[in-house]
Amino acid sequence: xxxxxxxxxxxxxxxxxxxxxxxxxxxxxxxxxxxxxxxxxxxxxxxxxxxxxxxxxxxxxxxxxxxxxxxxxxxxxxxxxxxxxxxxxxxxxxxxxxxxxxxxxxxxxxxxxxxxxxxxxxxxxxxxxxxxxxxxxxxxxxxxxxxxxxxxxxxxxxxxxxxxxxxxxxxxxxxxxxxxxxxxxxxxxxxxxxxxxxxxxxxxxxxxxxxxxxxxxxxxxxxxxxxxxxxxxxxxxxxxxxxxxxx
Numbered sequence: 001x002x003x004x005x006x007x008x009x010x011x012x013x014x015x016x017x018x019x020x021x022x023x024x025x026x027x028x029x030x031x032x033x034x035x036x037x038x039x040x041x042x043x044x045x046x047x048x049x050x051x052x053x054x055x056x057x058x059x060x061x062x063x064x065x066x067x068x069x070x071x072x073x074x075x076x077x078x079x080x081x082x083x084x085x086x087x088x089x090x091x092x093x094x095x096x097x098x099x100x101x102x103x104x105x106x107x108x109x110x111x112x113x114x115x116x117x118x119x120x121x122x123x124x125x126x127x128x129x130x131x132x133x134x135x136x137x138x139x140x141x142x143x144x145x146x147x148x149x150x151x152x153x154x155x156x157x158x159x160x161x162x163x164x165x166x167x168x169x170x171x172x173x174x175x176x177x178x179x180x181x182x183x184x185x186x187x188x189x190x191x192x193x194x195x196x197x198x199x200x201x202x203x204x205x206x207x208x209x210x211x212x213x214x215x216x217x218x219x220x221x222x223x224x225x226x227x228x229x230x231x232x233x234x235x236x237x238x239x240x241x242x243x244x245x246x247x
Contacts, residue, residue, distance in 0.1 A: 017118040021167045026235055029168060033175035037183055047078040048146055049173075050104045050180045056134050057103020058082035058096055065092030072134065074143035089208045097201045097208075101185055101220040105227040108177030111170070112234040120170045124158035127151075127173075171235065178231040181224045189217050 036042040055072050059082050062069050067086035074080045082100075086092055114123040131151035138144050157169045191197040192213065202220070206213040 018120045018163050018167065020118060021171065025167060026171060029171035030175045030232075030235070032172055033179050036176060037179045043180075043183070044078070046176060047180070047184075048074070049150065049176065050184060051078050051080045052131070052134070052147065052150065053104040053107045053177060054100045054184070055080040055082045056130070057099035057106070058084075059134065059137060060103075061096045061099035062086075062092075065095050067092050067096060069137060071139035072137045072143065073140045074138065074146050075140075076142050080143075093208060094205065097205050098216075098219075100201050101181070101188070102223055102227075103181075104177045104184075105181030105224045105231070108174050108181065109227050109231045109234075111174035111177065112231040115170060115174060116234040116237050120163070120166050121158055123170050123174075124154050124166065128155050128158065174231070174235065178228045182221070182228060185217060185220045185224060188220070189214075192217070 036046050051074060055074065059069055059072055062082070062084035065086075067084040070083040070085055072080065072082045084096060111123055111127075114120075114126070128151050131147050131154070135144065135147045135151070138147060157166055161169065188197065188200055188202065192200060192202070197203070200213070202213040202216040205211070205216040
């Protein structure tokens with residue numbers, strides 16, 4: 001039996017606010033995330049987190065627009081595939097295709113909002129819940145392992161790590177999603193220019209709308225850059241407060 005005191009303690013731990021992080025922590029975690037996004041090998045490994053968010057965005061958009069979600073596959077080369085059934089054209093399909101490249105920075109923005117309220121533990125538990133929800137739709141072994149490992153790391157940090165370690169982990173992760181949402185769009189256009197991604201999300205959008213693929217790539221880039229800017233302002237709250245600036 002779980003006692004009332006135990007439930008109260010768990011509730012306070014989950015929804016309670018942690019202390020403001022030192023401004024140096026915010027800056028250093030941003031620098032670490034930027035290095036990971038900018039360098040080849042760290043990006044190659046960490047990009048799996050962006051792929052998870054990308055495919056999760058497709059899946060959520062498909063469900064919200066009434067499409068039938070058939071499954072998600074995550075691959076070791078950091079690519080992914082989300083299959084849904086429904087009309088091949090129309091608003092539902094457009095939103096489903098749009099959601100992929102927009103999802104990582106938007107997830108990062110939601111995380112920045114929670115961190116702005118010092119809800120670090122809540123952010124980590126929400127991440128675990130989302131990964132578990134996505135797990136039931138995974139249709140390949142690597143995808144299952146990828147989500148289990150990612151979710152296990154986040155859960156372990158949220159349960160066993162000190163508040164300082166949780167803060168470092170959460171801020172680094174949110175910065176990474178905000179910054180990491182921009183690089184795949186640049187890679188997309190570069191590969192499209194070489195003719196190596198003829199079935200990209202942008203090209204599929206061009207096929208069901210009167211607008212060219214480059215327009216959709218531009219939409220991805222602009223939305224992600226604006227999201228990065230807003231998220232950065234939210235994360236920089238402690239620094240701005242120390243400087244006497246209020247948002």
